[in-house]
Each structure stands twice: as C-alpha cells, then as structure tokens.
Amino acid sequence: MKYFIILIALIALGTIAYFALGGPATEPVLAPTQGEQEQLPVAEPQTLSSETTVTYTDQGFSPAQVTVAVGDTVRFVNQSSREMWVGVDDHPTHTKYDGTSKDEHCPGTTVFDQCARSGPGTSWEYTFTKSGTFGYHNHAGASHLGVIVVQ
Ligand SMILES: [Cu+2]
Incomplete structure (x- = not known):
C-alpha cells in the first residue's frame, strides 16, 4: 500500500512537472519580446534633452523657425x-516671454533675451523651460x- 501511494505521488508530480515545463510554449513568449524591442527606440529620444543650433548670418537667422522640447537648449x-x-x-x-520688459529683466538669464550685444564669431545659448x-x-x-x- 505504501508503494502504491508513493507511485501515485510520483505520477502526480510528473504530470505537474510536464505541464509546468512542458509544451512547446516558446513561440508565444518570443512574440511579445519582439514587440518590446520595437517600442524602445521610439520612446528613448523623447526623454533626452538636446541642443539645437540656429546660425545667424548677414541674411538672418537659419533655420528661421525651429521646434524643440521643454528643457532643450538652443544655441x-x-x-x-x-x-x-x-x-x-x-x-x-x-x-513677450513673461510680460517683463527688457529694462526689467536685463541683465539676467530667466527670460529668452540675450541682454547684450555679441560680435561675429560668438554664440549665445538659452534653455527653454516652458x-x-x-x-x-x-x-x-x-x-x-x-x-x-x-512643445
Ligand atoms: Cu529688440
């Protein structure tokens, strides 16, 4: 009788082990992994701040319009x-940045205003926070x- 109970227990364990490990369930696992890998490269650049360059020549600013994210710097x-x-x-x-005039916010770094003249060969950068x-x-x-x- 003891051996019969042990035999039943072994059969039960074997059955559980078969269903737990078993079945060629590798294909359904692979599909979501490929989906996650495709989404990662799209999400990462949106979280990084970056720097954009605008060039000023005798013809004016180029590009004349740029779109950046909050936290980005424009040079x-x-x-x-x-x-x-x-x-x-x-x-x-x-x-037209925060309602203060040049005479009120210059010199300073809080408003999108260089607040000074800079000659050829120089640059000025500003980080947009709103x-x-x-x-x-x-x-x-x-x-x-x-x-x-x-944006
Ligand atoms: Cu002006």
Whole structure:
C-alpha cells in the first residue's frame, strides 16, 4: 500500500512537472519580446534633452523657425559680420516671454533675451523651460526675425 501511494505521488508530480515545463510554449513568449524591442527606440529620444543650433548670418537667422522640447537648449551662433543680440519680441520692449520688459529683466538669464550685444564669431545659448511659441529678433538689427516653438 505504501508503494502504491508513493507511485501515485510520483505520477502526480510528473504530470505537474510536464505541464509546468512542458509544451512547446516558446513561440508565444518570443512574440511579445519582439514587440518590446520595437517600442524602445521610439520612446528613448523623447526623454533626452538636446541642443539645437540656429546660425545667424548677414541674411538672418537659419533655420528661421525651429521646434524643440521643454528643457532643450538652443544655441545661436553669430556667423554674420555684425553684432547679434537675440531678444524675444516685440522690439524694442521684449515683453513677450513673461510680460517683463527688457529694462526689467536685463541683465539676467530667466527670460529668452540675450541682454547684450555679441560680435561675429560668438554664440549665445538659452534653455527653454516652458512651452509656447516665441518670436524673436536681433535687437542690434531688428529686421532679422525668427521663431522658437517649445512643445
Ligand atoms: Cu529688440
């Protein structure tokens, strides 16, 4: 009788082990793994901050409009033959970032305003911390315009 119970127990264990390990269930496991691998490269770039370059020449800002994410930095490189002062619109007050005028927020780094002239070969960068569409101009030559869209 003892051996019969042990035999039944072994058969039961064997059956459980067969269903736990068993069955060629490898194909359904592989399919979701491939799906996850395809999604990863799409998600990663959205979480990284980056730097975008706008070039200023005698013809103006190029590209004239760029779209960046909150937290991204835009570098303005002066490759012109004149002075550059990147300032948020409108000229000459520069109030269209947070309502403060140039005379109120300069010198400083909180507003999208260079607050100073910089000569050929120099650059100035600004990190955008809030979303919005910000028109700007060269305060030292206000006919040259650009737009930064922060999403
Ligand atoms: Cu201005």
